[in-house]
Amino acid sequence: MKKLLITGARGFIGRHCLQLLLERKNFEIHAVSRKEREKDWLDVHWHKADLLDSRQVPQLLAKVKPSHLLHFAWYAEPGKFWNSIENFRWVRASLSLLQAFSVYGGKRVVVAGSCSEYAWENGYCSEESTPLSPSTPYGICKHSLQMMMASFSEQTGMSSAWGRVFFLYGPHEHPNRLVSSVILSLLKDSPANCSHGKQIRDYLYVQDVAEAFLALLQSEVQGPLNIASGRPIAIKEVIIKIAEKLDRKDLVRLGALSASLGEPNLLVGDIGRLSEKVDWRPKYSIDQGLTKTISWWKSRLNDTQ
Numbered sequence: 293m294k295k296l297l298i299t300g301a302r303g304f305i306g307r308h309c310l311q312l313l314l315e316r317k318n319f320e321i322h323a324v325s326r327k328e329r330e331k332d333w334l335d336v337h338w339h340k341a342d343l344l345d346s347r348q349v350p351q352l353l354a355k356v357k358p359s360h361l362l363h364f365a366w367y368a369e370p371g372k373f374w375n376s377i378e379n380f381r382w383v384r385a386s387l388s389l390l391q392a393f394s395v396y397g398g399k400r401v402v403v404a405g406s407c408s409e410y411a412w413e414n415g416y417c418s419e420e421s422t423p424l425s426p427s428t429p430y431g432i433c434k435h436s437l438q439m440m441m442a443s444f445s446e447q448t449g450m451s452s453a454w455g456r457v458f459f460l461y462g463p464h465e466h467p468n469r470l471v472s473s474v475i476l477s478l479l480k481d482s483p484a485n486c487s488h489g490k491q492i493r494d495y496l497y498v499q500d501v502a503e504a505f506l507a508l509l510q511s512e513v514q515g516p517l518n519i520a521s522g523r524p525i526a527i528k529e530v531i532i533k534i535a536e537k538l539d540r541k542d543l544v545r546l547g548a549l550s551a552s553l554g555e556p557n558l559l560v561g562d563i564g565r566l567s568e569k570v571d572w573r574p575k576y577s578i579d580q581g582l583t584k585t586i587s588w589w590k591s592r593l594n595d596t597q
Contacts, residue, residue, distance in 0.1 A: 293318075293319065293320050294318070294319050294320070294359045294360055295319065295320045295322065295356065295357065295358045295359050295360070296313070296319040296320065296321055296322065296358055296359070296360040296361070296362060296509075297322045297323070297324065297352075297353075297356050297358035297360070297361050297362070297393075298310065298313075298321065298322070298323050298324075298361075298362045298363075298364070299323075299324050299343060299361075299362070299363045299364055299365035299389070300363070300364030300365035300366065300404075301323035301324065301325060301336075301364075302325055302327070303364050303365070303368070304368075304460070304462075304464055304465055304466070304498060305364050305404065305457075305460070305498060305501055305502055305505065306323075306362075306364045306365075307464055308462075308463075308464075308498050308499055308501070308502035309362065309364075309502045309505060309506060310323065310336060311502075312502055312503065312506055313506070314335055314336070318510075319360065320337070321335070321336045321337065322336070322337045322338075322339060322356045322358060323336050323337070323338050323339065324338075324339045324340075324341050324343065324352060324365075325338060325339075325340060325341075326340065326341070326342050327340070337356075339352055339355070339356065343365055343385045343388075343389060344381055344382075344385050346384075346385075346388050349385070349388045349389055349392050350388075350392045350395070352392075353389075353392035353393055353395070353396045353398075354392075354396055356396075357396045357397055358393070358396075358398060359397070359398065359399045359400065360398070360399065360400045360401070360509060361389070361390075361393050361398055361400070361401040361402070362401075362402050362505065362509055363386065363389065363401065363402070363403040363404065364404045365382070365385075366379075366382050366404070367379060367381075367382055368466075370466050370468045370469055371468065373430055374408075374428045374429070374430045375428060375429050375430070376429065376430070377429070379429045379430050379432075379433035379434075380429070380433055382433065383433045383436060383437050386403070386437050386441075387437070387440060387444075390441060390444060390450075391444075393450075394444070394448050394450050398450060399450065399451060400450075400451045400452070400509065401441075401445075401450065401451070401452045401453075402452070402453045402454070402455060402505060402508050402509045403437070403438070403441060403452070403453075403454055403455070404455055404457055404505070404519075405434050405435075405437075405438055405454045405455060405456040405457065405516065406430065406431060406434045406456060406457055407456055407457065407458045407459075407494075407518070407520070407559060407561060408426055408427075408428060408430055408431030408434065409424050409426050409431050409434055409435040409438065409456060410422050410423070410424060410425070410426075410456075411423040411424065411425035412427070412556040412559060413556065415556060415557070415558035415559060415560065416558065416560050416562060417456075417458075417518065417559070417560065417561050417562060418518075418562040418564075419456070419515070419516045419517060419518060419562070419565055420565070427554070438454045438516060441454065442454075442515065445514070451512065451514060452514060452515075453508050453509075453511075453513055453514055453515060453516075453517060454515065454516040454517070455504065455505055455508055455516075455517055455518075455519040456516055456517065456518050456519060456520075456561070457501065457519045457520075458493070458494040458495075458496060458518065458519065458520035458521075458559070458560075458561045459493050459494055459495045459496065459520075459559075460495070460496050460497070460498050460501050461495055461496075461497065461498065461581065461582075461585060462497050462498030462499060462581060462584070462585050462588075463498065463584070463585060463588035463589075464498070464588075465498070465585075470486075470527070470530075470531075471495075471530065471534070471582070471585060472585075472589070474486070474531055474534050474535075474544075475534055475538075475585065475586055475589050476589060476593075477543065478534065478535060478538045478540040478543055478544075479538065479589060479590065479593060480593075481540075481543070482543065483543050483544075483545050483548075484531065484535070484543055484544050484545060485545045485548035485549050486527075486528070486531055486544065486545060486546050486547075486548060486549060487527070487546075487547065487548075487549045487550065487551040487552075488528070488546060488547050488551060489526060489527040489528025489529075489531055489546050490526060490527070490528060490557070491526065491527050491551065491555060491556070491557060491558075491559075492524045492525065492526050492527075492557065492558045492559070492560065493524070493525065493526075493527055493530075493559055493560070494520045494521050494522065494523065494524060494525075494559065494560040494561050495521060495525060495530060495578060495581075496519070496520055496521040496574060496581075497574070497576040497578075497580070497581030497584070497585075499575075499576060499581075499584075500521070500574045500575055500576050500581075501519055503572070503575070504519045504566065504570075504572050505519065507570050507571070507572045508566075508570055508572075511569070511570045513569045513570055517565050517566045517569070517570070518561035518562060518563055518565070518566060519561075519566070520560070520561025520562075520563050521561070521563070521574050521578075522560070522561060522562065522563040522564075522574075523560075523574075523578070524558070524560045525578060528546055530578065530582070531544055531546070532544065533578065533579065533582055534582055534586065537582060537583060537586055538586065
């Protein structure tokens with residue numbers, strides 16, 4: 293059986309990938325965490341290691357010797373990750389991981405990138421035609437790693453792909469992110485203060501994101517691919533849909549917050565390459581995804597009461 297090492301396994305995307313992998317049983321699953329393994333995932337081989345410690349990375353790869361690597365681990369604190377110096381530490385850590393993966397026989401790696409690698413003024417982002425001109429340390433570091441990984445793969449013969457994630461939502465999302473924060477405010481009978489919401493974005497349910505990454509991992513496609521829905525939607529429409537499902541439109545405060553400076557009006561991913569080369573398409577509509585997300589947050593709140 294093929295052996296997979298997944299980093300960021302406790303994170304937003306990683307935990308959903310783990311669940312799918314456990315259901316399909318087509319990999320021997322190894323996961324790395326700085327904490328002890330989770331008790332309810334006993335079929336996962338958990339390894340305690342700090343990827344930011346360059347001494348621990350070769351030791352981990354020498355022990356596991358995975359054939360496949362799915363790399364999600366990165367600094368992702370909402371509101372802070374865009375400009376954090378931690379991004380540069382994760383470039384170095386990721387390079388050490390890739391080098392050790394190759395040394396110990398790794399064959400196929402897929403890494404999570406970001407739509408922030410693109411020049412946002414273009415609005416509609418295509419892997420083949422949209423300029424890559426990131427404006428934040430986060431985007432710059434992600435794109436730098438992608439270019440170095442592509443060159444490293446070419447030199448070593450290692451198969452690699454890069455999934456550029458757009459906007460995602462769903463169960464286990466950080467409570468300070470847009471969709472989760474609106475749901476939580478309304479469930480607690482509190483006003484949901486938002487910007488004008490006219491910005492058009494590309495939202496994809498996290499289960500679909502996980503499915504896309506696993507499909508990409510098991511394909512032979514190389515290079516960058518957008519992980520997105522390909523369906524533009526105004527942020528205010530997402531907010532109103534949530535409010536309607538909870539029957540609390542009276543608590544929505546559009547325009548109560550200022551929009552971020554430099555925020556693009558349009559940011560949508562072209563998923564033609566992912567659909568054609570990997571044969572993947574989203575399963576969940578925005579309505580289905582929001583319904584499932586609301587249900588999860590309701591159960592979460594009930595469990596804590």
